[in-house]
Amino acid sequence: MTLLRGLGRFDAWLAAGALALMLLIPLAEIVLRPLFGRGVENAPVLVQHLGLVLAMFGALVAERSGHLTSLGAGLAAVEHPHLSRFAKFFAGASSAVICGLLAQASWTFVISEMEAPRPLAYGIPGWVIQAAMPAGFLLLGLRLGSRLAEAWPWRIVAALLLPLLGWLGAAYFDGETLPLWPFVVWLVAILFCGAPIFAVLGGLALALFWQEGQPLAAVPLSHYQITVNPSLPALPLFTLAGLIFARTGAAGRLGTLFTALFGGGALGTAVAAALLCSFFTALTGGSGVTILALGGLLLPLLTRAGFPERRGIGLVTSASALGVLLAPSVPLIMYAIIAKVPINTMFLAGVLPALVMVAFLLLAGGFLRRDLLAPVAPVEAPVRLSRRRAILAAKWEILAPLVAIGSMVSGLATPMESAALTAAYAILTQMVAHRELDLRGLGSTLVDCVQIIGGIMLILGMALGLTNFLVDAGIPDLAVDWVQSVLPNKYYFLVVLVLFLLVAGALMEIYAAIVVLVPLLLPVALAYGIDPVHFGVIFLASIEIAFLFPPAGLNIYFASAMFRKPLRYVAASVLPAVGAMFLGALCISLLPFLATWLPDLLGR
Amino acid sequence: QFRIGTLVPKNSLYHRQLMEIGEAWRKAEGGGKYLVYPDGSQGGETDIVRRMRIGQLQGGLLSVAGLEAIEPSIAALQLMPLMFRSWDEVDHVREKLRAGMEKKFLAKGFVVLAWGDAGWVRFFSKQPAAAPADYRGMKFFAWGSEAAQQEIMKSLGYTPVPLEVSDILPAIQTGMINAVPSTPYFALATQIYTSAPYMLDLNWAPIVGALVITRKAWDEMSPAAQKAVQAAGVQAGDKMRVQARKEVDEAVEAMKKRGLIVTTPNAEQMKAWRELADKLYPQIRGKLVPADTFDEVVGHLESYRAGKGK
Numbered sequence: 064m065t066l067l068r069g070l071g072r073f074d075a076w077l078a079a080g081a082l083a084l085m086l087l088i089p090l091a092e093i094v095l096r097p098l099f100g101r102g103v104e105n106a107p108v109l110v111q112h113l114g115l116v117l118a119m120f121g122a123l124v125a126e127r128s129g130h131l132t133s134l135g136a137g138l139a140a141v142e143h144p145h146l147s148r149f150a151k152f153f154a155g156a157s158s159a160v161i162c163g164l165l166a167q168a169s170w171t172f173v174i175s176e177m178e179a180p181r182p183l184a185y186g187i188p189g190w191v192i193q194a195a196m197p198a199g200f201l202l203l204g205l206r207l208g209s210r211l212a213e214a215w216p217w218r219i220v221a222a223l224l225l226p227l228l229g230w231l232g233a234a235y236f237d238g239e240t241l242p243l244w245p246f247v248v249w250l251v252a253i254l255f256c257g258a259p260i261f262a263v264l265g266g267l268a269l270a271l272f273w274q275e276g277q278p279l280a281a282v283p284l285s286h287y288q289i290t291v292n293p294s295l296p297a298l299p300l301f302t303l304a305g306l307i308f309a310r311t312g313a314a315g316r317l318g319t320l321f322t323a324l325f326g327g328g329a330l331g332t333a334v335a336a337a338l339l340c341s342f343f344t345a346l347t348g349g350s351g352v353t354i355l356a357l358g359g360l361l362l363p364l365l366t367r368a369g370f371p372e373r374r375g376i377g378l379v380t381s382a383s384a385l386g387v388l389l390a391p392s393v394p395l396i397m398y399a400i401i402a403k404v405p406i407n408t409m410f411l412a413g414v415l416p417a418l419v420m421v422a423f424l425l426l427a428g429g430f431l432r433r434d435l436l437a438p439v440a441p442v443e444a445p446v447r448l449s450r451r452r453a454i455l456a457a458k459w460e461i462l463a464p465l466v467a468i469g470s471m472v473s474g475l476a477t478p479m480e481s482a483a484l485t486a487a488y489a490i491l492t493q494m495v496a497h498r499e500l501d502l503r504g505l506g507s508t509l510v511d512c513v514q515i516i517g518g519i520m521l522i523l524g525m526a527l528g529l530t531n532f533l534v535d536a537g538i539p540d541l542a543v544d545w546v547q548s549v550l551p552n553k554y555y556f557l558v559v560l561v562l563f564l565l566v567a568g569a570l571m572e573i574y575a576a577i578v579v580l581v582p583l584l585l586p587v588a589l590a591y592g593i594d595p596v597h598f599g600v601i602f603l604a605s606i607e608i609a610f611l612f613p614p615a616g617l618n619i620y621f622a623s624a625m626f627r628k629p630l631r632y633v634a635a636s637v638l639p640a641v642g643a644m645f646l647g648a649l650c651i652s653l654l655p656f657l658a659t660w661l662p663d664l665l666g667r
Numbered sequence: 668q669f670r671i672g673t674l675v676p677k678n679s680l681y682h683r684q685l686m687e688i689g690e691a692w693r694k695a696e697g698g699g700k701y702l703v704y705p706d707g708s709q710g711g712e713t714d715i716v717r718r719m720r721i722g723q724l725q726g727g728l729l730s731v732a733g734l735e736a737i738e739p740s741i742a743a744l745q746l747m748p749l750m751f752r753s754w755d756e757v758d759h760v761r762e763k764l765r766a767g768m769e770k771k772f773l774a775k776g777f778v779v780l781a782w783g784d785a786g787w788v789r790f791f792s793k794q795p796a797a798a799p800a801d802y803r804g805m806k807f808f809a810w811g812s813e814a815a816q817q818e819i820m821k822s823l824g825y826t827p828v829p830l831e832v833s834d835i836l837p838a839i840q841t842g843m844i845n846a847v848p849s850t851p852y853f854a855l856a857t858q859i860y861t862s863a864p865y866m867l868d869l870n871w872a873p874i875v876g877a878l879v880i881t882r883k884a885w886d887e888m889s890p891a892a893q894k895a896v897q898a899a900g901v902q903a904g905d906k907m908r909v910q911a912r913k914e915v916d917e918a919v920e921a922m923k924k925r926g927l928i929v930t931t932p933n934a935e936q937m938k939a940w941r942e943l944a945d946k947l948y949p950q951i952r953g954k955l956v957p958a959d960t961f962d963e964v965v966g967h968l969e970s971y972r973a974g975k976g977k
């Protein structure tokens with residue numbers, strides 16, 4: 064028992080330690096590089112691999128504290144005690160078995176790497192860190208299994224037996240061709256019994272490769288590929304910065320500032336929230352980060368202004384998706400590169416459509432309707448500070464986006480270094496300037512951060528496994544051929560394109576969607592006479608709505624983790640916003656001048 | 668089933684050659700599923716090698732960046748700057764090394780079907796530059812994963828900035844980097860030249876590639892298919908090499924029309940480059956390129972040049 068407890072803390076130490084190193088190594092690089100001409104050996108790749116350690120052990124921390132995202136408790140929450148107990152047991156046992164399958168598939172991948180070892184840095188071969196995958200999945204299976212019984216002997220039996228069953232199954236049947244439907248029935252059942260999303264997605268990806276007789280190790284390989292993606296370290300680091308601001312009095316200071324600037328009324332707060340969310344997403348490049356960084360600040364402001372909690376969550380979650388169209392968002396830059404359109408052109412092209420989307424969200428989403436507000440009793444008249452004093456009080460917080468964007472745009476730092484700088488800036492200003500964060504607080508913020516990111520990275524990795532199957536089976540190609548043959552008219556095509564992207568975006572991770580779908584769809588769009596810049600804006604506007612759909616719609620997972628609400632609750636709360644943004648995307652796709660006017664005006 | 672991953676663009680010459688090899692395989696085997704995944708849809712070059720190792724892919728058309736993950740000595744063909752002066756020299760040395768190299772790949776579990784290349788690496792920069800000293804203050808794009816190369820650059824006083832390929836264009840626009848080593852074809856395709864319009868006409872190093880398949884996939888083929896695929900591979904390799912060399916000239920012409928400024932180093936500057944290379948070789952030998960392969964290449968080049976001098 065003490066052993067298991069010790070193990071429990073061990074995962075938090077490992078994951079938080081990895082995060083701390085991910086923060087310190089880029090900073091050391093910034094300092095050492097100009098001074099000594101040499102910094103940390105292979106620093107970027109080292110930091111990327113620390114992300115894998117963070118992901119696996121952060122997920123373990125999330126499991127321990129009950130924060131692994133599921134679709135909701137489902138049948139495990141019904142009144143009938145036997146049914147509820149059975150559902151809980153069934154979901155837990157199945158997840159433990161799937162963890163065993165994933166552990167074995169990961170081990171196969173690690174073995175293939177051990178046979179051709181490549182040094183990462185300082186002579187450490189890559190497989191040493193890759194081994195975090197089988198170890199992590201195995202421990203996860205162990206943990207899930209041990210929760211199934213009350214009595215110790217049974218807990219140990221379940222903890223050992225279920226992952227072992229999965230392991231042996233994967234070892235024995237890998238490479239065989241197994242039918243898909245029994246898996247699908249099983250996975251749908253455990254989904255509604257409250258199994259964690261990552262287990263369902265991972266199980267589905269494995270089952271899809273299995274029905275083709277393709278190697279199961281393809282799934283952990285995709286998970287590895289996305290967790291060590293060069294732009295990914297920015298995610299936990301910007302998240303850390305956001306969580307630190309959320310933990311201290313920064314929320315209050317920014318709130319006061321907004322009250323001073325926008326009058327603090329319901330309309331002013333809604334407009335400010337929508338604009339701030341899109342702006343912050345553009346800066347950080349990840350809309351999930353915005354929810355984490357601003358959700359804790361904005362939700363209390365919105366509820367104080369009279370928004371019911373559900374609508375407040377809906378506004379923050381959906382507005383955070385909008386920044387994708389605003390410079391310098393990562394997807395915008397990525398589209399420009401893949402489609403071979405100059406980046407400056409894309410930057411200019413995104414501005415008006417982004418504003419159109421914000422307007423549609425606020426107006427058509429009903430966020431400016433007074434009759435839907437809850438009556439607010441002015442509990443205490445807040446001390447009205449002058450605007451100048453409000454700005455001075457919140458000066459460190461207002462400057463944070465400048466640190467993030469300034470270091471990147473000036474060319475001083477890579478995206479990863481800029482994220483590390485922003486996190487360090489948050490720590491220093493809140494610890495030293497405001498004295499609102501002590502070492503203990505910093506430690507627990509690191510742990511909060513790793514469990515949020517760990518849970519999300521696990522889902523992201525499994526989703527990429529699914530994406531890889533779609534690519535492997537050539538499914539996007541087939542879909543496009545079919546669409547082209549049935550749609551003779553350009554306007555039909557545009558409407559169907561938006562709908563198609565909503566579905567595709569819900570199934571795929573955004574960077575994968577850009578990389579896979581843009582090269583396939585752009586030639587089709589060109590054949591209909593659509594401008595590549597205009598196409599890019601339609602693409603990104605539609606894909607950003609897909610941030611709000613499961614299973615790949617990350618915003619919902621982030622919001623569910625941030626606000627501690629079930630996925631279904633969050634999904635329902637963003638529905639009006641989804642409708643409004645869909646109308647906005649249609650408007651953008653049917654009015655090409657919104658995208659092309661500004662670039663034409665200012666010269667390409 | 669036969670699946671091949673590569674970073675080459677869909678419908679490019681390289682992609683078409685891969686499809687022709689597939690046609691030969693299918694004809695010899697009397698059917699079967701043959702799939703090419705272009706545009707890096709299966710991941711980067713090292714990811715493609717990983718997917719070959721686990722058996723998800725059977726083959727890959729890769730440059731040295733990926734081939735190196737299988738057999739490090741292949742670096743001899745790409746990572747020794749200014750070692751080769753012309754395609755003839757590259758061809759000569761590759762022909763000499765080929766049998767030994769193919770044996771090494773076989774020992775690592777891979778069969779080489781075709782050898783190709785993709786042009787010379789040249790320097791594209793924001794500011795005009797001709798001599799090594801002109802580049803000293805500049806920040807260079809460097810492959811994120813290639814630590815040893817970066818150490819060498821740092822030791823010579825250059826500043827490598829490790830980035831992803833997709834970050835090159837924004838990085839050069841913001842000034843995070845101001846020089847990019849790139850083939851003209853790549854510079855044209857990615858528009859690097861619009862932000863870094865000065866190209867030094869110096870054949871720094873060739874980009875060499877190969878189509879490799881796993882030994883397992885090779886062994887599972889019928890003898891007739893092996894023969895057909897091998898013949899198709901040789902033919903595809905010839906076409907890829909001829910075309911790549913033509914594309915370099917075409918790419919430079921196309922970029923010149925849109926504002927590229929080509930700088931040709933004079934004799935003195937050329938001498939400085941050679942001196943720089945001579946300083947580099949001891950660091951590359953035994954570190955980036957195995958010492959014996961390095962010496963082998965130098966030996967072949969010396970005898971080739973001596974033979975031509977006669």
Ligand code: NA
Nearest residue numbers: 292574575578
């Ligand atoms: Na990506």
Ligand code: NA
Nearest residue numbers: 713732810812
């Ligand atoms: Na590489």
